[in-house]
Amino acid sequence: xxxxxxxxxxxxxxxxxxxxxxxxxxxxxxxxxxxxxxxxxxxxxxxxxxxxxxxxxxxxxxxxxxxxxxxxxxxxxxxxxxxxxxxxxxxxxxxxxxxxxxxxxxxxxxxxxxxxxxxxxxxxxxxxxxxxxxxxxxxxxxxxxxxxxxxxxxxxxxxxxxxxxxxxxxxxxxxxxxxxxxxxxxxxxxxxxxxxxxxxxxxxxxxxxxxxxxxxxxxxxxxxxxxxxxxxxxxxxxxxxxxxxxxxxxxxxxxxxxxxxxxxxxxxxxxxxxxxxxxxxxxxxxxxxxxxxxxxxxxxxxxxxxxxxxxxxxxxxxxxxxxxxxxxxxxxxxxxxxxxxxxxxxxxxxxxxxxxxxxxxxxxxxxxxxxxxxxxxxxxxxxxxxxxxxxxxxxxxxxxxxxxxxxxxxxxxx
Numbered sequence: 001x002x003x004x005x006x007x008x009x010x011x012x013x014x015x016x017x018x019x020x021x022x023x024x025x026x027x028x029x030x031x032x033x034x035x036x037x038x039x040x041x042x043x044x045x046x047x048x049x050x051x052x053x054x055x056x057x058x059x060x061x062x063x064x065x066x067x068x069x070x071x072x073x074x075x076x077x078x079x080x081x082x083x084x085x086x087x088x089x090x091x092x093x094x095x096x097x098x099x100x101x102x103x104x105x106x107x108x109x110x111x112x113x114x115x116x117x118x119x120x121x122x123x124x125x126x127x128x129x130x131x132x133x134x135x136x137x138x139x140x141x142x143x144x145x146x147x148x149x150x151x152x153x154x155x156x157x158x159x160x161x162x163x164x165x166x167x168x169x170x171x172x173x174x175x176x177x178x179x180x181x182x183x184x185x186x187x188x189x190x191x192x193x194x195x196x197x198x199x200x201x202x203x204x205x206x207x208x209x210x211x212x213x214x215x216x217x218x219x220x221x222x223x224x225x226x227x228x229x230x231x232x233x234x235x236x237x238x239x240x241x242x243x244x245x246x247x248x249x250x251x252x253x254x255x256x257x258x259x260x261x262x263x264x265x266x267x268x269x270x271x272x273x274x275x276x277x278x279x280x281x282x283x284x285x286x287x288x289x290x291x292x293x294x295x296x297x298x299x300x301x302x303x304x305x306x307x308x309x310x311x312x313x314x315x316x317x318x319x320x321x322x323x324x325x326x327x328x329x330x331x332x333x334x335x336x337x338x339x340x341x342x343x344x345x346x347x348x349x350x351x352x353x354x355x356x357x358x359x360x361x362x363x364x365x366x367x368x369x370x371x372x373x374x375x376x377x378x379x380x381x382x383x384x385x386x387x388x389x390x391x392x393x394x395x396x397x398x399x400x401x402x403x404x405x406x407x408x409x410x411x412x413x414x
Contacts, residue, residue, distance in 0.1 A: 001026060001029070002029065002030060002047035002048070003047065003048050003049060003050050004030070004046055004047045004048070004049055004050065004051070005025065005026055005029065005030070005047075005121075006050070007049075007050035007051050007052070007158075008051065008121060008125065008158060009022060009026060010053075011053065012124070012125070014124060014125075018123065018124045018125075019124070021120045021121075021123040021124040022120070022121070022124035022125070024120050025117045025120035025121050025124065028117060029117070030043050030046075030047050030117055031043065031117065037275070037304075040273065040300075040302040040334045041242075041244060041271065041273045041302060046216060046242065049156070049188075050156070051155075051156050051157055051158035051187070051188050052155045052156065052157050052158070053157065053158065053159075054077040054078045054079065054153070054157040054158065054159040054187070056077075056079075056153070057076055057077070057079040057081060058076060058077055058151040058152070058153055058182075059151075060076060060149060060151045060182035060183070061182060062084060064149065064180055064182055065084060065147065067399065067402075068145050068147060068178060069142075069143075069145065070086040070087070070088055070145075071086065071087050071088060071090060071096065071142065071144050071145065072085060072086055072087075072144070072145035072146070072147055073085045073087070073096065073098065073130055073145075073146050073147070074147045074149065075098075075128070075130075075146075075147065075148050075149065075161065076149045076151055076182075077149070077150060077151055077153065077157060077159055077187070078128060078157075078159025078160065078161060078189065079128065079159075080098040080100060080101075080128060081149075084147075090140070091138060091139075091140055091141075092138070093134065093135035093137075093138035093171075094132075094133075094134050094135070094138060094140050094173070095131070095132070095133045095134075096130065096131070096132050096133075096144060097130070097131055098128060098129070098130055098131075099127075099128055099129040099130060099131055099162060099163070099164075100127065100128050102131045116220065116246070118190050118218040118220070118244075119190075119192060119220050121160065121190055122160045122161075122162060122190040122191070122192045122218075122220075123162075123192070125160040125190075126160035126161055126162040126190070126192070127160075128159075128161055128162075129161040129162040129163040129164070129191075130146060130163050130164075131163070131164045131165075131166075132144065132163075132164070132165045132166070132173070132175065133165075133166045133167075133168075134166070134167045134168060134171040134172075134173050134201075135168045135171060136168030136169040136170060136171055136198065137168070137169065137170050137171060138168070138171050138172075139171065139172045139173075140171075140172065140173040140174070142174075143174040143175070143176050143393070143396055144173065144174065144175050144176070145175075145176050145177075145178065146163075146175065146176070146177045146178070147177075147178045147180065148161070148177065148178065148179045148180070148189075148191075149180050149181070149182050150179075150180070150181050150182065150185055150187050150189070150211055150212055150215055151181075151182040151183060151185065152182070152183040152184060152185045153185070153187075156185075156186050156187055156188070157187045157188075158187065158188040158189065158190075159187070159188075159189055160189070160190045160191070161189070161190075161191045161192075162191070162192045162193075162194075163191065163192070163193045163194070164193075164194045165193065165194065165195045165196070165203070165205075166195075166196045166198075167196070167197045167198060167201035167202075167203055167229075168198050168201065169198040169199045169200055169201060169226075170198075170199070170200040170201060171198070171201045171202075172201065172202040172203070173202075173203055173204075174203075174204040174205075174206075174393065174396065175203065175204070175205045175206070176205075176206045176207075176208075176396065176399075177205075177206065177207040177208065177209075178208055178210075179207070179208065179209040179210060179211050179217070179239065180210055180211070181210065181211050181212035181213075181215065181239065183212070184212055184213065184214065185212045185214065185215060186212070186214040186215060186216075186241075187212075187215055187216070188215070188216040188217075188218075189215070189216070189217050189218070190218045190219075191217075191218070191219045191220070192219075192220050192221075192222075193219070193220070193221040193222070194222055194223075195221065195222065195223035195224070195231070196223075196224050197223070197224070197225050197226060197229040197230075197231060198226050198229065199226045199227045199228055199229065199253060200226075200227070200228045200229065201226070201229045201230070202229070202230045202232075203230070203231050203232070204232040204233075204390075204391060204393075205231065205232065205233045205234075206233070206234045206235075206236075206390075206391065206396065206400060207233075207234070207235050207236065208236045208238070208400060208403040209235070209236060209237050209238060209239050209240065209243060209245075210236075210238045210239040210403065210406070210407065211239035211240040211243070212239065212240070213239070213240075213241060213268070213270075214241050215239065215240040215241060216240060216241060216242045216243075217239075217240045217242070217243040217244070218243075218244050219243075219244070219245045219246070220245070220246045220248070221245070221246070221247045221248065222248045222249075223247075223248070223249045223250070223258075224249075224250045224252055225249065225250065225251050225252060225253060225256035225257075225258065226252060226253035226256065227253030227254045227255060227256060227282070228253065228254070228255045228256065229253060229256045229257070230256075230257045230258075230259075231249065231257070231258050231259070231260075232259045232390050232391065233247070233258075233259070233260045233261070233390070234260075234261050234262065234387060234388065234390045234391060234400065235247070235260075235261075235262035235263075235274070236262065236263050236400065236403055236404065236407075237262065237263065237264045237265060237272050237274065238263075238265050238403065238404075238406075238407035240270070241269070241270055241271065242270075242271045242273075243270075243271070243272055243273065244273040244274070244275075245273070245274050245275070246274075246275045246277065247260065247274070247275070247276050247277070248276075248277040248278075248279075249276075249277070249278050249279070249287070250279045250281060251278070251279065251280050251281055251282060251285035251286075251287065251313075251316075252281050252282055253282050253285075254282045254283045254284055254285070255282075255283075255284045255285065255286075256282060256285045256286075257285065257286045257287070258278060258286070258287040258288070258289075259287075259288045259289075259390055260276065260278075260287070260288075260289050260290075260291075261289070261290045261291065261386075261387035261388070261389070261390045262274065262290075262291045262292070262387055263291070263292050263293075263294070263384050263387050263404065264291070264292070264293040264294065264301045264303065265293075265294050265299075265301075265407055265408075265411075266293075266294070266295040266296070266299030266300055266301040266331070266333075267294075267295070267296040267297050267299045267327075267410075267411055267412055268296075268297045268298070268299055268412065269297065269298050269299060270299045270300075271299070271300045271302075272293075272299070272300070272301045272302065273301075273302040274291070274302070274303050274304070275303075275304040275306070276289060276304065276305045276306055276307075276320075277306045277308075278306065278307045278308070278318070279308050279310065280307070280308065280309040280310060280313040280316040280318060280343075280346075281310050281312075281313055282313060283312070283313060283314050283315050283316075284314075284315035284316070285313060285315075285316050285317075286316070286317040286318070287307065287317075287318050287319070287320075288319050289305060289307075289319065289320040289321065289322075290321050290386060290387050290390075291303060291305070291320075291321070291322045291323075291387065292322075292323055292324070292325075292383060292384055292386070292387055293322065293323070293324035293325070293333055293335070294324070294325045294327065294380065294383070294384070295324070295325075295326055295327065295328075295331035295332060295333050296326075296327035296328050296331050296411060296412055297327075297328055297330060297331060297412050298328075298330040298331065299331050299332075300331070300332045300333070300334070301324065301332075301333045301334070302333075302334045303322055303324075303333075303334070303335045303336065303352075304336045304338070305320045305322055305335075305336065305337045305338065305350065305352075306336075306338040306340075307320060307338065307339050307340070307348070307350065308340040308342075309340065309341045309342060309343050309346055309348065310342055310343065311342040311343055312343060313342075313343045313346070314343050314344055314345045314346065315345060315346065316343060316346045316347070316348070317346070317347045317348070318339070318346070318347070318348040318349075318350075319348070319349050319350070320337055320339070320349070320350035320351070321350075321351055322335050322337060322351070322352040322353075323352070323353050323355075323383075324352070324353065324354040324355070325354075325355065325356065325357065325380065325383055326354060326355065326356050327356075327357070327380075327411075333354050335352040335354060336352075337350040337351065337352045338350075357376065357379055357380070358379070361379055362375055362376070362379065365378060365379070373413060377408060377409075377411075380408055380411070381404070381405070381408055384404050384408070385401075385404075388400055388401060388404070
């Protein structure tokens with residue numbers, strides 16, 4: 001057994017179902033280079049590391065929360081922080097609470113992905129997270145903010161969070177996740193998110209990941225959309241030494257729609273891995289996927305965009321665009337657009353490109369008096385802006401633009 005799995009399993013206490021998930025993870029071990037889903041993300045260095053359980057709520061500089069309004073829930077090193085959370089009166093029909101205090105049955109989402117060791121570990125070990133439920137017909141006007149902070153501690157720690165989001169028929173809500181670092185650390189976190197959107201529901205969901213430079217993060221999101229449901233999502237991957245996100249969406253109802261945009265930034269020695277698995281199951285469903293990747297230094301960005309149009313899903317409309325920018329000779333980008341069609345009368349397109357900064361555009365800006373560093377920064381910034389169009393809320397778009405600007409400002413010079 002690897003040092004990683006042995007340390008995570010140490011002191012386990014849980015019911016039969018959770019023990020079964022843990023035993024399955026320990027039995028199969030970590031995926032190796034022959035696993036197609038992990039061929040570009042080796043885990044050899046990680047499997048030799050050990051992590052202690054996160055057992056305390058550490059202090060941190062509260063100024064880290066400046067600019068993040070209420071309502072908000074705050075988690076620090078995997079623990080709910082009631083002192084920094086702020087939940088004013090939510091609209092009637094909107095319920096938000098940490099998983100540990102949720103009293104209703106069925107709050108804990110369960111997954112059964114046979115080949116995903118980190119989802120199994122999460123199912124076995126997670127005992128905290130959040131639950132958001134919006135009743136049918138309720139429209140939550142103000143964005144809801146979830147803040148996940150990693151703070152330094154005496155030892156490298158691991159924590160595991162599970163979240164559940166449920167929107168009733170014709171309900172709507174906006175959710176923003178902030179993943180932040182309150183100092184340098186090398187912790188590990190796994191998170192699982194279950195999203196269910198009923199008929200006619202609308203969810204806008206943004207996630208800005210800016211964890212510590214030595215952190216490790218594994219996230220899996222599973223979403224199911226009913227008829228006429230809409231899921232708008234934006235992922236900004238700007239932090240952690242190793243981060244991996246699997247976004248799986250099933251369009252199960254007629255006319256369900258997904259818009260998923262994202263920006264991946266792998267600078268320094270960072271490794272960023274994103275995998276999309278979109279399934280068109282019902283008729284007249286649509287997905288629009290717009291992703292941008294940037295790699296500099298000796299960073300590596302991995303993107304897998306999988307779209308499957310099932311038999312009977314006639315009228316589906318699927319589009320994937322993945323454009324990538326290499327900023328240095330030592331950087332690497334691996335892009336895998338995959339399109340499977342088993343239905344008639346569909347529209348589908350996918351494409352991926354990898355290139356460098358356009359020398360003509362650079363010459364144009366330099367000829368207008370811009371220094372090379374400023375011209376480079378301006379072109380990179382413009383390259384990242386299009387995915388932000390997923391959100392019409394101007395205040396939210398400005399907040400996310402600020403996250404992009406902060407990440408780009410920290411890029412190593414050419």
